[in-house]
Amino acid sequence: MESLLEIRNLKVEYHTYEGVISALDIEYLKLQKREILSLVGESGCGKSTLALSILKILPPNGIIKNGNIIFDGLDLVKMNEEQMKKIRGKRISIVFQDPRASFNPVFTIGEQITRVLITHKNLSKKESLQEVENLFKMVGLPDPKRIINSYPHELSTGMCQRALIAMALSCKPDLLIADEPTSALDVSIQAQIIELLRDLKNKIETSILYITHDLAVAAQLTERIAVMYAGNIVEIGNVEDIYDNPLHPYTYGLLKSIPKANTAKLETISGEVPDLFNPPSGCRFHPRCPYAMEVCKKQKPMLMNITENHSVSCFLYSEKK
Amino acid sequence: MIAISTFRYYILRRLILSFIVLFGITIITFTLTRVIPTDPAALWVGPHARKEQVELARETLGLNKPLYIQYFIYMNDLLHGNLGISIRTHRPVIEDMLTFLPASLELIISGMMLGIIFGIPLGVFSALKKDSHIDHFNRIASIGFASMPSFWLGMILQLIFFKHLGILPAGGRISPNVAIFSPINRITGFYTIDCLLSGNWTALFDVLSHMLLPALTLAAYPMALATRMIRATMIETLEEDYIRTARAFGIPDRIINYFYALKNAIPPFITILALSFAYSLTETFLIEYVFDWPGLGRYASLAIISVDYPAIMGITLFIAFIYLFLNLIVDVIIAYLDPRIRLR
Amino acid sequence: MKKSLIKIINPKEFFKGPRVREFEYTFYVIRKNSLSMLGLFGLTLLFIIALIAPYIAPYPEDALGVTHPEKVFLPPSLEHPFGTDDLGRDIFSRVLYGTRIELTIGLIVIFLSLIIGLPLGVISGYFGGFIGEFIMRITDMFLSFPPLLLALAISVSLGPSLTNAMIAIAIAWWPWYSRLAYEQTISIREKQFIEAAKAAGISEFRILFYHILPNCLTPLIVQASMDLGSVILTAASLSFLGLGAQPPQPEWGLMCNIGRIYFLTSWWIATFPGLAIVVTVLILNLLGDGLRDVLDPRSRRFWRR
Numbered sequence: 029m030e031s032l033l034e035i036r037n038l039k040v041e042y043h044t045y046e047g048v049i050s051a052l053d054i055e056y057l058k059l060q061k062r063e064i065l066s067l068v069g070e071s072g073c074g075k076s077t078l079a080l081s082i083l084k085i086l087p088p089n090g091i092i093k094n095g096n097i098i099f100d101g102l103d104l105v106k107m108n109e110e111q112m113k114k115i116r117g118k119r120i121s122i123v124f125q126d127p128r129a130s131f132n133p134v135f136t137i138g139e140q141i142t143r144v145l146i147t148h149k150n151l152s153k154k155e156s157l158q159e160v161e162n163l164f165k166m167v168g169l170p171d172p173k174r175i176i177n178s179y180p181h182e183l184s185t186g187m188c189q190r191a192l193i194a195m196a197l198s199c200k201p202d203l204l205i206a207d208e209p210t211s212a213l214d215v216s217i218q219a220q221i222i223e224l225l226r227d228l229k230n231k232i233e234t235s236i237l238y239i240t241h242d243l244a245v246a247a248q249l250t251e252r253i254a255v256m257y258a259g260n261i262v263e264i265g266n267v268e269d270i271y272d273n274p275l276h277p278y279t280y281g282l283l284k285s286i287p288k289a290n291t292a293k294l295e296t297i298s299g300e301v302p303d304l305f306n307p308p309s310g311c312r313f314h315p316r317c318p319y320a321m322e323v324c325k326k327q328k329p330m331l332m333n334i335t336e337n338h339s340v341s342c343f344l345y346s347e348k349k
Numbered sequence: 350m351i352a353i354s355t356f357r358y359y360i361l362r363r364l365i366l367s368f369i370v371l372f373g374i375t376i377i378t379f380t381l382t383r384v385i386p387t388d389p390a391a392l393w394v395g396p397h398a399r400k401e402q403v404e405l406a407r408e409t410l411g412l413n414k415p416l417y418i419q420y421f422i423y424m425n426d427l428l429h430g431n432l433g434i435s436i437r438t439h440r441p442v443i444e445d446m447l448t449f450l451p452a453s454l455e456l457i458i459s460g461m462m463l464g465i466i467f468g469i470p471l472g473v474f475s476a477l478k479k480d481s482h483i484d485h486f487n488r489i490a491s492i493g494f495a496s497m498p499s500f501w502l503g504m505i506l507q508l509i510f511f512k513h514l515g516i517l518p519a520g521g522r523i524s525p526n527v528a529i530f531s532p533i534n535r536i537t538g539f540y541t542i543d544c545l546l547s548g549n550w551t552a553l554f555d556v557l558s559h560m561l562l563p564a565l566t567l568a569a570y571p572m573a574l575a576t577r578m579i580r581a582t583m584i585e586t587l588e589e590d591y592i593r594t595a596r597a598f599g600i601p602d603r604i605i606n607y608f609y610a611l612k613n614a615i616p617p618f619i620t621i622l623a624l625s626f627a628y629s630l631t632e633t634f635l636i637e638y639v640f641d642w643p644g645l646g647r648y649a650s651l652a653i654i655s656v657d658y659p660a661i662m663g664i665t666l667f668i669a670f671i672y673l674f675l676n677l678i679v680d681v682i683i684a685y686l687d688p689r690i691r692l693r
Numbered sequence: 694m695k696k697s698l699i700k701i702i703n704p705k706e707f708f709k710g711p712r713v714r715e716f717e718y719t720f721y722v723i724r725k726n727s728l729s730m731l732g733l734f735g736l737t738l739l740f741i742i743a744l745i746a747p748y749i750a751p752y753p754e755d756a757l758g759v760t761h762p763e764k765v766f767l768p769p770s771l772e773h774p775f776g777t778d779d780l781g782r783d784i785f786s787r788v789l790y791g792t793r794i795e796l797t798i799g800l801i802v803i804f805l806s807l808i809i810g811l812p813l814g815v816i817s818g819y820f821g822g823f824i825g826e827f828i829m830r831i832t833d834m835f836l837s838f839p840p841l842l843l844a845l846a847i848s849v850s851l852g853p854s855l856t857n858a859m860i861a862i863a864i865a866w867w868p869w870y871s872r873l874a875y876e877q878t879i880s881i882r883e884k885q886f887i888e889a890a891k892a893a894g895i896s897e898f899r900i901l902f903y904h905i906l907p908n909c910l911t912p913l914i915v916q917a918s919m920d921l922g923s924v925i926l927t928a929a930s931l932s933f934l935g936l937g938a939q940p941p942q943p944e945w946g947l948m949c950n951i952g953r954i955y956f957l958t959s960w961w962i963a964t965f966p967g968l969a970i971v972v973t974v975l976i977l978n979l980l981g982d983g984l985r986d987v988l989d990p991r992s993r994r995f996w997r998r
Contacts (some may be wrong), residue, residue: 085596117598124597129590134612144598195598366833373834381850488728492982496974498926500933501949501967504956508964512957519957631841635930639953653849653934665838665846673837 031098032202032235033059033082038095038105040074040081040259049304051077052259054095055331055341059203064229064236066246068282069256072301075239077259079207082237083122084112100202118148121196122205126212127188131180137188138176141195148199163194166231168224186217190224197232205237210245222249243282247271252337255279258302258312261331265338275340277317311343319344359684367677374669379423382662383416432666433659437652442663445648451538452522453637453644457629459541459560460567464625467568468575469618475576476583477606487580491573499632503566503639510562518559520641527555563640567632571625578621582614589613616683623679630668729983735976743792755782756790758941766959776961778951784962787943788969794944795973798859798928799921805863806870806920811913813867814874815905819882829875835868841927848936855944858937862927866920870913877909919981922974929970945970 040052052074059065067075080086082097084104097104099120104112124130131140138160145156157176164172167190180188189209196204206225210218226249229236240246246253247267254264255276263276274280281297299316302308308315314324323343331341414422426432432442468491475484510517518524522540523533531551536543541560544553586592587610595605634653637646645664652660747753751772755761761781769776775784813832817825835843840862847861882905929946931937938944940951945966952963 083597085593113599113601115599116596117600122594122597124590124594126590130594132591132595132609132613135609140595143600143604147598147600147604369830370833370837373830374837377834377838378846381846384850492978493971493975496922496926496978497971498929498933498946498949498967498974500930500953501963501970504949504953504963504967508956508960512960627839631839631845634841634845635933638934650934653845653936656849658849661846661849665842668842669838672839676837 030061031058032061032063032100033057033237034096034098035078035082036096036098038078038081038097039093040077040086040095041091041093042077042087043089043091047305050259050307051090051304052081053328054078054259054261057254057261057264059235059237061202061235062233063252064238064250066250066253067237067239067256068241068243068246068253070241070301072304073256074259075241075256076207078256079122079205079237079239082205083116083120084109085116117144117196117201118199119201120203120205121199121201122207123189123192123196123209125208127185127192127209128180128183130192131188133180136177136179137183137191141176141191141198144195145198159198160194163198164191166197166228167191167194169194184217185213186220189213189217189221193221193224193228197228197234200232201234203237204234205239207239208241211241218245225249244286255282258304258307260312260328261341262313263338263340263342264331265340269335269338273338275334275338275345276313276342277319277344278313311341356684360681363677363680367673370673371670374666374673375424375427376420378662378666378669379420381665382423382658383419427666432663435652435657435660437655437657437660442660445660446645446663446667449643449645449648452540452642453633453646455539455541456560456563456567456637456642456644457626457633460564461571461622461625461629463564464568464571464573465575465621468572468621469579471572472576472579473583473606473611475580476587479584484580487576491576493573494569495573497569498635499566499569500635500639502569503563503636506562506566507639517562520559520639522556522559522643523552524555524559527552531555563636563642566636566640567629570628570632571621574624574628575618575621578617579614582617583610586610586613619679619682623675626675627672630671728979729986732976732978732980732983735972736980739792739796739973739976742789743796746789746793750783750786750789752783752786753790756787756943766955768959769961775965776959778948778959778962779955784948784965787948788945788966790943791945791948791966791969792973794855794938794942795925795928795970798855798862799925799977802859802862802866802924802928803917803921805859806866807913807917809863810867810870810872811874811906811909814871814876815878815909817871818875818878819905825875828871832868832871832875835865836872838865840865840869840923841930844927844931845934845936848931853936853939855932855938855942858928858931862924862931865927866924869916869920873912873916874909877912878905881905881908915981915985918984919978922977922981925970925977926974 035054035057037056038052038054039050042049042051067078069075077086077090080090081092082099082104084092084107086092092105095105099115104115107115131137138157141160141163142151142153142156145151145159146153149156151159160176161172164175169175169187169190175183175187175191183191193209209225210221213221222245225236225238228234229249236250238246238250243253247270250267252264252266253270255262255270255278257278263270263274263279265275270279271283274283278297281295284295285297287294297316298318302312302315308325310326311317311320311324311329314320317324321343327343329341329343329346331339332345333339334345430443432446434440435442435445438445471487475487478484507519511519531549533540533543533549533552533556534547536546540556541553544550544556587606592605592610595609600609633644633646634649635646636642637644638650641647648660649664651657652664742749746756750756759782761777764773764777764781765779767773767777767781773783773785775788778784778787813828817828817832819825838846843865844858844861847864848858851857851861928937929944929949932944932946933950935950938947940947948966949963949970952959952961952966956963
């Protein structure tokens with residue numbers, strides 16, 4: 029299968045009053061067509077920054093220093109704003125964390141979704157309304173007409189999220205980025221949305237980049253998982269590989285810290301999230317790594333293929349090559 | 350639909366609240382008329398009166414009765430539109446006010462319009478070009494204009510345009526020769542409209558030239574206010590999540606800025622109108638005084654200077670009522686435009 | 694009993710709530726915000742001028758009532774940078790002395806309004822119920838007058854004098870603080886750390902004083918700093934109409950009033966005092982604005998006139 033998205037050597041920074049934050053430093057990431065990839069990591073590790081960078085809607089103080097984001101043959105980093113506008117919403121969509129905040133409170137849901145359809149597919153108002161009803165059926169929203177005429181605050185968060193997903197899929201994009209779509213929902217709704225996405229996975233041709241901090245959710249939904257730490261990708265692999273054979277110490281720590289029913293003591297990863305103004309030298313995980321070696325403090329490890337589908341960025345495995 | 354009935358309920362609540370406040374206003378103004386250090390009766394009959402005349406005045410004015418009865422008389426008078434007789438003009442205050450009201454309204458409306466028509470685009474422009482040179486200049490200029498006392502600004506304008514440039518009149522509403530040779534048909538009391546309606550172009554030009562300086566003086570604050578409020582709201586709105594989402598979906602910037610963001614910025618616009626009007630209502634006292642504009646403001650200033658209590662209290666009451674009514678309308682409109690407020 | 698009272702009013706204790714870091718951060722941001730720095734600088738300058746006016750004014754006696762009939766209507770010159778007025782007094786000296794009056798008016802009025810408005814607002818917000826509603830209705834009644842108008846009406850009733858004008862303006866202004874404090878108290882009251890404090894058994898007085906009050910302060914300080922300018926404008930307007938300061942006080946609004954009569958022939962008599970008003974209010978507005986940007990960026994409060 030051909031690759032849909034390839035990210036190489038992406039470096040993204042935020043320029044703030046207190047200094048420059050080195051938010052992302054990704055060596056390599058690939059997403060195939062019709063694939064679902066999870067991006068897992070703690071808060072602040074740069075997952076959302078990656079999402080915003082792909083769409084190039086970083087805040088004004090966010091800068092892509094260098095790198096390539098190749099989407100279906102086009103380098104997004106090199107594209108200008110006008111070209112990006114043709115891609116956003118049409119070929120790449122995004123679903124954000126807080127569904128209510130993602131809709132404009134003084135316009136109805138219908139207005140906002142039809143606006144997307146009118147912008148990208150040049151439909152008439154009537155045609156787009158019909159399309160919206162179809163979309164709502166697909167995402168499992170009952171009584172489409174009522175929802176079309178409702179304002180965001182009149183709907184529950186779960187319904188808003190479904191509407192947002194509908195909006196994101198309205199132009200049949202090649203890539204859907206879901207940035208922690210269930211974090212703002214309570215657990216029962218969370219399960220429903222995950223079920224919905226699993227359902228849709230089989231029906232549509234869209235690739236999904238699913239961003240989450242919850243390894244367990246990632247496992248339920250996707251085939252491949254990429255683990256991020258402090259702006260770096262530390263491990264990529266199939267779900268089975270990651271769970272049965274976690275290679276990176278961080279991944280191992282994450283897995284251990286998932287509480288199970290018979291857990292007596294909660295396992296944690298020692299140390300704290302690193303300060304991104306002054307990231308640790310070499311491998312950014314070394315201050316917290318129980319297996320840290322001298323070389324880990326000096327050099328940054330490269331991403332290495334251990335098996336065909338399993339890569340890791342850690343000096344523990346450099347001898348094996 | 351649920352939405353409409355919450356709206357009606359909201360209006361009802363506001364109306365009841367306003368009614369209570371209305372009573373409160375009358376109590377306050379009534380208290381003020383009784384707090385004065387000098388004896389109202391003595392004031393009424395003048396300084397050369399004899400003791401019996403003062404006593405008689407006190408009887409007639411009902412000042413001997415207990416306070417709550419005086420209040421009832423006061424309220425009764427109010428309900429019949431009787432605001433007392435002006436000590437200065439010896440005419441019923443209500444009559445005086447109605448005579449002078451159109452002139453003030455004309456000035457207020459033109460001043461406000463001038464200020465807002467220039468202020469809003471400036472505000473939007475400033476917001477979109479945030480932190481640029483134009484933005485900084487606008488901000489300092491608006492703070493500057495908002496810091497000027499209106500009477501001073503008026504005098505400076507008179508100095509420049511009347512004394513030094515000689516192109517605009519210093520005061521009044523119409524030149525004497527125009528008033529004699531091209532008199533205006535008094536249809537609405539608004540000279541500009543009346544001139545337009547009767548095709549009296551000489552008078553129209555004259556009236557407009559008289560109105561320009563005071564209107565500009567009045568417009569300074571509304572313009573500053575409008576610029577700053579619209580700018581602040583736009584900037585705040587543009588940072589919201591839903592704007593980011595709209596951008597993420599490729600919605601054209603033009604639509605995001607002038608449609609999506611602007612609609613969220615409208616409630617402040619209504620507030621701007623209300624604040625400007627409130628400002629103008631009282632600031633017109635000073636401006637009409639400086640420009641000798643024959644409106645309610647000048648009437649009020651003269652009343653203040655000659656300590657004409659009935660007139661002062663009448664005007665206070667009147668303006669307070671207008672202000673209350675205005676706030677009510679503004680709240681209702683905002684509730685209509687922003688569906689979230691109705692739920693409160 | 695006495696010992697515990699002293700302990701309560703200890704200022705260090707006062708700031709121990711979740712506010713301390715905010716104050717440090719605040720000063721850091723103030724330094725970064727040039728507008729408010731300008732305002733701060735200007736305000737310091739004004740204070741200094743007010744303090745040393747007797748020493749830098751070339752003709753200090755002119756500000757206190759002495760007249761020089763032989764020097765009337767002199768245009769601005771090296772000797773009299775702002776010229777002389779209808780009684781031969783040096784306008785520059787009078788403007789300098791006026792700084793004292795204006796700043797005093799501003800501070801006293803704001804102080805009075807806060808003293809009345811803040812407690813009323815906090816009490817009605819915290820305890821709610823009948824008292825709360827009652828206080829708020831009264832506040833609403835006062836709020837339904839434009840401030841200048843109410844101040845005018847009260848001033849007229851009380852009689853023309855600077856003191857009466859200050860009282861009148863304070864009466865017109867306190868409801869804004871009451872309303873602000875009320876809204877703040879309501880929003881804080883619901884917050885969880887108050888519930889936590891109550892659950893921990895802290896007395897109501899302590900809650901009010903240490904938790905609710907400090908959190909109310911920020912928007913009130915912002916509003917007060919923005920109001921300083923408006924108060925001075927209002928006072929000047931009152932004096933312009935003859936209601937506030939009385940001759941021979943060198944109050945700027947009064948000087949404009951006097952100057953108005955001779956304005957077309959001797960423009961300097963009214964221009965310079967008015968200019969002083971503009972500069973002072975500008976500085977105060979800059980400061981207030983800067984403070985607002987720093988302390989309460991989400992609010993949209995404006996100068997009230």
